Amino acid sequence: MPHHTVTGLILKKYSGFYYVQDSTGRIFECKLRGKAQKQLILTGDKAIVTPLDEDHAILEGIAERRNQLNRPRIANVDAVLLVMANDCPVPVPSLLDRLLVLTLHGGLAPLIILNKCDLEASEKARQIMSVYPELGIPVINTSAKQRCGLDELLKSIAGKIAVFAGPSGTGKSTLLNNLAKDLSIKTQEVSNKIGRGRHTTRHVELYPLPGGGWIADTPGFSTLDLPEDLVSRQLAAYYPEFAPHQDICRFSDCLHYREKECGVKDALQSGTVSHLRYQNYVAILEEVMRNERCCR
Numbered sequence: 001m002p003h004h005t006v007t008g009l010i011l012k013k014y015s016g017f018y019y020v021q022d023s024t025g026r027i028f029e030c031k032l033r034g035k036a037q038k039q040l041i042l043t044g045d046k047a048i049v050t051p052l053d054e055d056h057a058i059l060e061g062i063a064e065r066r067n068q069l070n071r072p073r074i075a076n077v078d079a080v081l082l083v084m085a086n087d088c089p090v091p092v093p094s095l096l097d098r099l100l101v102l103t104l105h106g107g108l109a110p111l112i113i114l115n116k117c118d119l120e121a122s123e124k125a126r127q128i129m130s131v132y133p134e135l136g137i138p139v140i141n142t143s144a145k146q147r148c149g150l151d152e153l154l155k156s157i158a159g160k161i162a163v164f165a166g167p168s169g170t171g172k173s174t175l176l177n178n179l180a181k182d183l184s185i186k187t188q189e190v191s192n193k194i195g196r197g198r199h200t201t202r203h204v205e206l207y208p209l210p211g212g213g214w215i216a217d218t219p220g221f222s223t224l225d226l227p228e229d230l231v232s233r234q235l236a237a238y239y240p241e242f243a244p245h246q247d248i249c250r251f252s253d254c255l256h257y258r259e260k261e262c263g264v265k266d267a268l269q270s271g272t273v274s275h276l277r278y279q280n281y282v283a284i285l286e287e288v289m290r291n292e293r294c295c296r
């Protein structure tokens, strides 16, 4: 007798098991059917499973993926939450711009979270507030500590798959703990380990949000590789504020770098384009050009 299959979302992979949540909220611990399936299955993939009982199922396969992030490894992401802190640590705008380039290059929607708004804003945090919202990149102020701004954040990611990214110590895990609805899976998993008190993010896991949607944590980082397939000509496209000035550039393939008669550099002189953003653009551009020269 053929069993009926159901579809669900892969919340995590753990010790050879896949945890799949169906539309009614049931979570199945799944084993992959046979050894035939060699394809990489990721957290965030839409799975087709055959339930065996209330809690167990066989993972038959996955549906086509909309997109895939490599850090963390997760599929079908709708929003990347770039978390910076008002202070402690002070935001690093060059890292933020690299994250933005990476996010936009992946075709994903970025959202900046400026956490720790209970602390006085550092100079760099004020810069972020003055530059990015004008570019159409939303900035949400939060305090995980005082539980401020969390409703606005929840509203902007409702029904979506969102993932945190950003430097260490900015409060990603604290935000997650304050946002996620049901941390039973997480608690369970910590106790399985060698009794470590702190939750260490070694695998990618989606946590359900109140009001629908899921969120994943990522360990922080201080450096970030650029996408391997990013070419110098593409980069300006990830700087939306350059667009209105490019028509004035003398060369249609202007990189807004060493060229003369460049509309973007004119806009920089007149203050329409921010120096901070342009500096970061040039730094990334030079790195991409170096890679193009030596590695391609």
Ligand SMILES: Nc1nc2c(ncn2[C@@H]2O[C@H](COP(=O)(O)OP(=O)(O)OP(=O)(O)O)[C@@H](O)[C@H]2O)c(=O)[nH]1
Binding pocket: 115, 116, 117, 118, 119, 142, 143, 144, 145, 146, 166, 167, 168, 169, 170, 171, 172, 173, 174, 175, 218, 219, 220, 221
């Ligand atoms: N003042 C203040 N401190 C906060 C806030 N959110 C988090 N913290 C503190 O900041 C420190 C780092 O928080 P985490 O949540 O571990 O930071 P993280 O981004 O997950 O760091 P990594 O996992 O290393 O990437 C902890 O001591 C938190 O208590 C906040 O809104 N305000």
Ligand SMILES: [Mg+2]
Binding pocket: 172, 173, 174, 201, 217, 218, 219, 220
């Ligand atoms: Mg963390």
Ligand SMILES: [Zn+2]
Binding pocket: 246, 249, 250, 254, 255, 256, 257, 259, 261, 262, 263, 264, 265
């Ligand atoms: Zn130009």
